[in-house]
Amino acid sequence: MTSENSITRVLANKYSPSGAPSLDNFKVVSAPAPTKDSLKENQVLVRNLYLSVDPYQRGRLTGATNSYVPRYELNEPISNFGVAVVEASTSTDIVEGDIVYIKVAPWETKSVADAAAVRRLPHSTIDNARDFITVFGMASFTAFVGLTTIGKPKAGETILVSSASGAVGQIVVQLAKARGLRVVGVAGSDDKVELVKSIGADAAFNYKTCGTFTEAIKQAAPEGIDIYFDNVGGKFLDAALANINFGARIVSCGMISQYNVKSADEAYGLKNTFNILIKAAIFQGLFLPKYAGTQVESDFVTEVGKLYKEGKLRYRIDETTGLENAPQAVLNLFDGKSFGKSVVKV
Amino acid sequence: MTSENSITRVLANKYSPSGAPSLDNFKVVSAPAPTKDSLKENQVLVRNLYLSVDPYQRGRLTGATNSYVPRYELNEPISNFGVAVVEASTSTDIVEGDIVYIKVAPWETKSVADAAAVRRLPHSTIDNARDFITVFGMASFTAFVGLTTIGKPKAGETILVSSASGAVGQIVVQLAKARGLRVVGVAGSDDKVELVKSIGADAAFNYKTCGTFTEAIKQAAPEGIDIYFDNVGGKFLDAALANINFGARIVSCGMISQYNVKSADEAYGLKNTFNILIKAAIFQGLFLPKYAGTQVESDFVTEVGKLYKEGKLRYRIDETTGLENAPQAVLNLFDGKSFGKSVVKV
Structure with missing residues (x-):
């Protein structure tokens, strides 16, 4: 000590x-x-x-x-x-x-x-x-960069967010909601699901108890997914890919399900990437350093700061x-x- | 008759x-x-x-x-x-x-x-x-759109092209070469490999006899892959992902290895998508109709027309x-x- x-x-x-x-x-x-x-x-x-x-x-x-x-x-x-x-x-x-x-x-x-x-x-x-x-930290900035530069959200679209109660996910949920999207959040406990709903998600479910991922996503987003903000990779990403709409954007922000695999052979094999081709989708890895000190960072401070000061952003x-x-x-x-x-x- | x-x-x-x-x-x-x-x-x-x-x-x-x-x-x-x-x-x-x-x-x-x-x-x-x-048809236009709008080639970069002797691949190889890239082509017979070399590829190999894909790509492109123009999907795409450089672009143009799978379970599971995250790569499906009648089409006719008339484009x-x-x-x-x-x- x-x-x-x-x-x-x-x-x-x-x-x-x-x-x-x-x-x-x-x-x-x-x-x-x-x-x-x-x-x-x-x-x-x-x-x-x-x-x-x-x-x-x-x-x-x-x-x-x-x-x-x-x-x-x-x-x-x-x-x-x-x-x-x-x-x-x-x-x-x-x-x-x-x-x-x-x-x-x-x-x-x-x-x-x-x-x-x-x-x-x-x-x-x-x-x-x-x-x-x-709220103004790296994870929050990550959420902003991923959502705006890769996700390119349009009001009325549907976004799916994994780890939605996490450091990045919470901000994605609230920024997307503020921009007029329909937000579907996924988390790993009922408490977390409650939080995700309380901060504005239109639908949320617990991936540990939802049954088949593909079906659970389809039920929560019958209209299909326009943006998937991925923090987990692996099997859930595969299920999200099965539910994407034409022109979807997949923000690859994290793959926490894959960080600790013991060998390349153990990595989950994504089976639904055919949809990236036939839906003309974009699956892109987020690179934060590129945006440090740019207009995107100023926009982040402005947008998040405004919501936060108005009491509209919970973290x-x-x-x-x-x-x-x-x-x-x-x-x-x-x-x-x-x-x-x-x-x-x- | x-x-x-x-x-x-x-x-x-x-x-x-x-x-x-x-x-x-x-x-x-x-x-x-x-x-x-x-x-x-x-x-x-x-x-x-x-x-x-x-x-x-x-x-x-x-x-x-x-x-x-x-x-x-x-x-x-x-x-x-x-x-x-x-x-x-x-x-x-x-x-x-x-x-x-x-x-x-x-x-x-x-x-x-x-x-x-x-x-x-x-x-x-x-x-x-x-x-x-x-040479001015859909496949050729596909090559141009994929290369320019997703691949965004820069002189000195390395591009890997699968089905390089095919309708799309031949054009990709020659346009990329004309723009100063190092070109690695892959095809399915020694005759096809010869063609790919004869139209300007710096390296080319036969995927049916090359042994492990990942190693074959590494040998042909020890400097890593900046652009992968994918016409095949599946196992070869996975091997390409294992060899991408930071900021790589994967043009998803076709997945001929996956068109005829008998069920979703039979689809190849991509294991190296973790690289999309950590290399901040882009994996994007090509959508041609978006570019019909645009400046991109005029540019295509100009660029391909010029090379063709000068006898610098073989097809x-x-x-x-x-x-x-x-x-x-x-x-x-x-x-x-x-x-x-x-x-x-x-």
Whole structure:
């Protein structure tokens, strides 16, 4: 545990190229706390407040080096998006007490960072620092980019959203609804289905109890699917493909059902891709970095900010307290235990 | 056979919802020849010269009614793109001796058509009427649309083309080469592979003798695939997906390996679609009708016309003589017997 003189860190302990991750992939350790005397020029000493927990982190623990997202290095801290408060600074731009957003925040209770690597957040506009890694965070931006740049929604169309109570799905459901689409959400428990309905889905069902996926989708969307926002891949994606309309767009945002398969042979084989041909559909992988700092990001902040300020956007958060519990929060993403956007309150 | 007073027709005899087509799907019959006295106002009596034979016709014999391409009606003539010579006309726009293009040409030796349903071809620009259903025909336009609107080729990229000696593939190979891409072609016999190399492919292999598809592609394109122009679907598509680069485009133009599967269970299950997500790739079904009469069609005529006139575009044609042999020409598309763009010389 953390004291005045020590900090807690979560390190990458080992890689798992395939299969489910476990606590063994992580190592929680204590280390001497950094002090303000150790700061070099233009550095800040921060106390981390919240860290984002996201499924893509699984990929960083495979040890593979062929992805555009670098792997975590063994015996180095895991990192992810975070918000922190500045305790000391040798920068003139950022001062003690500032709340900052850190794109690559090491999983440790306190950090030393270059001032250039943190972004000062204007407290005055949003009073909760946590918002920057939740409703305005990466997952939310992912939802916006996928929906607008690949989904290209038109009022009156039908969108199917998997993991609809998750970090990305919740935003997709509400943005699509606000744009006049008929929204069908899918989630993995009755509680989650209730949430999905409460945030505006016209129909929602529990994939664990719905029977045949293809039939369940057909029942929830007898008019067919114009956009499928896919967070799961595998068998459910196949069933969605069986229900697409002409000109459908399939936003490939995640394939959580396939992240932990033990070998390529175990991967689910998609049988309904013939529909991509005969329905002249688009099945496209989402690449977020392309849109950072573009007009799309400004549009995101505007559209989501407006809905949020008007109280029209709800965002369920699954908050884990204590950095030492962060590894379990990662595991919870993969067995359906997490419910909403996962964050760690450091 | 046809005489002065009778014509030959090829009718749809029965539907085959799945499985391979057979001669039993067709019926070749004789009928009284239409005469110029039977013409109503603004009609033409034509003698068909050439008819196009294309894989998509298989889908019109399933009996299914859920496609954007209508099924053939039983006991009515099969139809497809054709060119014909006008023998009589009650239209002032089209006169005896004109060569016309007919989008929906019934498979019969002579036809009566509305003048509005045929398009007069300016003989003076292209001296061979057959060109309009071959090098300037639908398959060729398909190649152009797929390559330019989905493939979006950039010089220096690598494109993989399946059925590379086929009606579409030959054009893709040559257009891609002309635009400065590295071209890898795949075909189903050593003769076809030779053709593919002779029209400009940098590498080509015979998929029937190459061993593991994934390895064969990797060997022919160690730098990875930026565009895959897919005419076959199934296992080869899966292997192509295993070799795509970041940002790859997969043009889904045909899935000839999947047209004749006996049931959905028999369809090949694609295992490498995870790459669409992590490589941020696009897998898109080509829809030709959208581009008819657009700037894309003008660009096609210009680009292909220029290469053709300069003698830089070769197009191997598989010509079947005699309408009574047309059913076999259709079957030849599905067992690898056809070599090049298939046409029937009526």
